[in-house]
Amino acid sequence: MFKKISNYFAIPLAICSVVFMALKPSPSLDVAMYSTEGMELDFTVQKEEPSKATEVHLSNPFQTQHTYFPYLGKSYHGFKEALAFKESRGDYFTVNTLGYLGKYQFGAETLKLIGIYNPQKFLYTPELQEKAFLANAERNKWILRRDIKRFDGKYINGVLVTESGILAAAHLAGPGSVKKFLRSYGSQNFSDAYGSTVKHYMKKFSGYDTSSIKANKRAKAIL
Template identity: 70%
Template structure:
């Protein structure tokens, strides 16, 4: 009797399992929904030349072979990303041997000028770092507004002076040092502790569109 009852339940379950497998095996995923065919994807840096990044302070860090580099051109985003890559390899959490912090390698005193008094909080907040970059650029553009009007388009030290180059150099050395460099026509060429010069940044970051940066004497980084 127990044997008959067992057969009564097993046979329907087996039939149901066979039907399920038959239906499941005929199910196909439409992979065209996930295709990138036809998309234009450009990259500024190939994997062959992007295996190591050297920041402006001399530190070398490896970059994963799996990282892709979207083409940003000479836009404002391209400007800040190029500068961040040069400064830290685009690492928000980098602290160099001199204590400069984050993706854009800010010093504690510069952070105070734009309203940031907690370096540790700054280091672990990428959004605040991006706002700090813009605020610092706005402040530097206000300080250097007369020099931008006077020197953009001229050639100093063999380098065509552009607004983006001036702002990048100010990020490296401070606006006061950039004023001295421009007004001395290159004879007063500041270098940081790792040997990176104003002239180098003027050349490397020339020609970007920094019109997005509005001069602001009282610019602050506010979340």
């Protein structure tokens, strides 16, 4: 009988003990007991920069989506992508109102000079367009090699003349128009049908590293 009575008291007592320990306030933390003395605390955490990618969505059914990066610095890739963005917003498959083709807006006659005789194939072959851009730049660099050496680093009508500016202007207007601009010290400034001028391209595309473009009189675009 005594054992049964004791069981009635033991169970509630155990429950009360558990509740008391759970609710018992813990002693406050004494921060004076802790110190960072002697610890290496010189940490550098790299801050992530927001993405600078600009997506260009094109409507041609044969084209896949491309993402272009306008912030490629002053490298050769920065040069050609900046020029492509100016010409066509980077669209490989566009044809403008004057019939100029592709990402870099080539005319049919210029394509023939670098060995391309099928404009339709050219328009739908991005790899060939990239080769055409380089071949045309190499050919223009050979034609303008003496003018680059003579005028690079000089100012004409307030514009600093650089090799990349000369090559960009030659892409717009042809090397002959660039020669006229340089040798007339800016008085002969070619303007295309949309109002773009040799001087504007000379300034806009100044200072890129185009040293990887080799002067080549017989440059061709071949897949």
